[in-house]
Amino acid sequence: MTKIVTSFIFLFSLFSQLLIEAQTPALDSLDRLIKSSNSDSIKLKNRISFAVRYAKIDFEKGLSQIGAIKKEALDKNFSALYADAVLNEGIVYYDKGDYIKGIVLDEEAERLYNKLPEGPIKDWGLGASYNNIGASYSLLNDLDNAQVYYLKGIDIFEKIKDSNSLLVAYFNMSFIYIDIQEWNKAYEYLIKSISYGPGTRSKDQLLQSCSRAAAICFKIGKASEGKNLLKRIDTLFKNNPTLLSEIYYYNAYGEYFLYSKLPQKALEMQLLSFSKSKEFKDPYYIVDEAWEIGRIYLQLKNSEEGKKFLQLSIDTGKAYNYLPKIRFILNEWCSYYDNIGDYKKASSLKSDLLNFTDSLITLQNHNRILLYDARYQSEKKETVIKQLESEKKIQKLDIQQQQTFNYILAGGAVTLLIISLLTYRNYKQKQRLQEQRIAELEIEKQLTVTEAVLKGEAQERTRLAKDLHDGLGGLLSGIKYSLNTMKGNLILTKDNSQAFERSLDMLDSSIKEMRRVAHNMMPEALVKFGLDTALKDFCFDINQSGALQVTYQSFGLVNATIESSTSITIYRIVQELINNTLKHASASTAIVQVTKSDSHLSVTVEDNGKGFDTSLLTQSKGIGWSNIQNRVEFLKGKLDVQSHPGKGTSVMMDFNNI
Structure with a gap:
């Protein structure tokens, strides 16, 4: 379809x-x-x-x-x-x-x-x-x-x-019931589809809905309504229909002539529809029309042509897994062979049906097997009784016992084989689980070490930032205050005064640089306001420097609660990636995007730089890239790098349970 x-x-x-x-x-x-x-x-x-x-x-x-x-x-x-x-x-x-x-x-x-x-x-x-x-x-x-x-x-x-969408939506819905031959339910949805036709632009889709509804009318005893629909599709058919609409149009007339007991005329219509289906190159319609043609040929007593088209329908349906349709075709063909007395062929087709459906509809197939088994046991019991009444009872009972014994032996052998296979499978599975557990322990060990290193690094950065800000920062500020006081109490020459002012300026620059270093080691915004604000400030600072134009986008981070260690780790990853862009990419713009949805967090950093060959990453011994990988692994995330020389770089990371 x-x-x-x-x-x-x-x-x-x-x-x-x-x-x-x-x-x-x-x-x-x-x-x-x-x-x-x-x-x-x-x-x-x-x-x-x-x-x-x-x-x-x-x-x-x-x-x-x-x-x-x-x-x-x-x-x-x-x-x-x-x-x-x-x-x-x-x-x-x-x-x-x-x-x-x-x-x-x-x-x-x-x-x-x-x-x-x-x-x-x-x-x-x-x-x-x-x-x-x-x-x-x-x-x-x-x-x-x-x-x-x-x-x-x-x-x-x-x-x-939305009438246009409803016209098609109800049409598609009807096919669920068409494929399982629930004709009355399919008819209901098609009528709903048609009801939206007058308010839509798609007259071609309306033609398809009317054609399909007309065909079903002749199957469910609504011939009068079906004929009215045929008149309607005749009018719609004049407006240059598409190939798909032609398939439905001829199929509807095929059903009409079949209902009117004109099988030869019905065959002509279905052959036209089949020809359009092949031209349309859609296997669904080839299966459908081949099935209809095969049925009509059998009705016309042309069994050779009927078998040919039914076989084409089955082969094509199997190739494309049109399960419901194949089930009905096989059932119908089984009935045909039962009616003509070819029970061997009927039995073969029944087995084919069971094998084809078993893997796809387990419950339905299980119920079907139970039904076939109950019928088989009943027929088998009646056959045994008739044989016992017409032949020597002792001889037949001996044969039956021997057969039963053979079945028991065969069943025992099969059971033993299954038990052996299951035992071996359980052994191999336990072995795989043990190996997997060892690998998991190794990973946990590595993550523990990484966690300790990252926590130690964060603590050391915090300590150094505090020492710089409170210790050296306070000392330098004190010196500046003393010098400013001294300046008011001294009489300096013009040259000495200029030198004194330069010294104060240099001292101011030193204080600013010290504060920048302390902020870089542990951003105050990250500690006080969280990851979103810290990243926004970081990108703003980069933009202010003029070295790179960074666009920051976040989705779902507002009021999001993220652990401090996780926020620091993600901040360091983005910081390292942007620093790499500044150092190596020769880029003019970059994008940082962070998206949080429930417990999932994704981070993307892209630039329009010169790019590189990503295979070189496996040989890279740089500390920066190693830190990025370690931090992603620490958060149990996934890392994907897309880059080509001259086409920029895109680094995407996904984290769960954040």
Whole structure:
């Protein structure tokens, strides 16, 4: 169902569904919009649309464009556009088939939208995130989660009265029930989808909803309503429908002719729909239409063609894990072989069904196995009774006993093998746990040493800062006071007076330098006001020096409680990274960003300097970089360095349980 959900996701990615062959004109049009945009925000919106479309042609380049857009949105503090970029990055991965990555990004987008002020942008973003997550879960065969997220999205779109989104959201929701053949429930959601059609711009999507609802009407005995819907889709079909809409249109007429007992006419319609499905290159519709065609061929007594299309449907469905649909196809085919008396083939298909579903729906498969086992035991018992009545009872009982004995032997051997394997597995697991525990103890030992060193360093810095400020600072201030007093009691020549003034100036400079050193060793703002204020002051001081323009951004740090030792460690990490930028990067600007969410803290330091080859870090023996690594390890954090010569440097750190 990739394209159905994709068209839904494109609705949320700021531009409408288009045919694949129309991509180049769309890109040209978006490129013109980008060049003509007057504001940065509008330009970024159009660039997001362009990047998502371009990723369909060149995935890596499209993804790279979104990365650049995210950075620019972050630099310019466009929070909503940054969330939009993350949401659309999830769409790019979704289109590639990486649904896990898509879910991760959609969940990140959800968190970003939740941070926005209350309003339609936040609501729409959350609705889009939920629906995209639901779409990914649907294609991962996790229909329970898909339903939960679809409904969460629908609730939001109902709240903001977004008819365009609701038209598609209810359409997608119906497919959960279509795939498990809960036709009446699917019909309810399709009717809800159609009810939002008159107020939307997407007549093509309305055509799809009406077509699907019409097809289901002929399955659930609502033929009169189905015929009315056919008249409606005939009108909509005149407006240059997309390829996907043609698939639904011909499928609906196929169901109508099948209901009207015109199987040959129904076959013609389904073959047309099948042809469009292959042109559309979506396996979901190929499976669906091949199944419909196979059923009609069997009804027309053309078993060879019927088997060919049913096999194509099963093979394609297995390749793409369309579990619910395969289950129904296999069940239907089993019934066909039972009816024609080919019990061997029917039994083989039943085994195939069990093997295919066992790993994906354990509970459902368990119940099915119990049902098949109860039927099998009942049939087996009846067969034994009939055999005992028609043949020699003693001979049959002996054979049965021998078979039972063989089963017991085989079962005992299998049980012994399983016990042996479990014993060996437990032994290896204990061995691995012991090795893991030893490694953990080593790490704990190293962390203890690191903690002691860092605490000792912090204490020594505090002591030295206090000694400098209270001791040497007081002494120098006393000398300055004495000299000022002396100046008023002495009569000096002009030259001596100038020399005296220079001495006082030098003394002032010494006092300021001493205070700067003491502040650097243990910032007063860090002790009194916490990490956020200390980092803000540090970046301000760097800016005042004129050596580097540093932008500081923090999220979630206001009123956040962070342990003193942790605050000092993070402050020292940022301080060391900015000092490295000053010394080595030849940068003009840098960004320091700190984000706290619950117990998670992330720190990012970026610059636009000359960059370097990150492989050199493994050979680096510098004390500064070693201190950074030790402090990150001390906080049990993760460190990621991204840099290339001539492209600046980005250092990202993540800490949990902060």
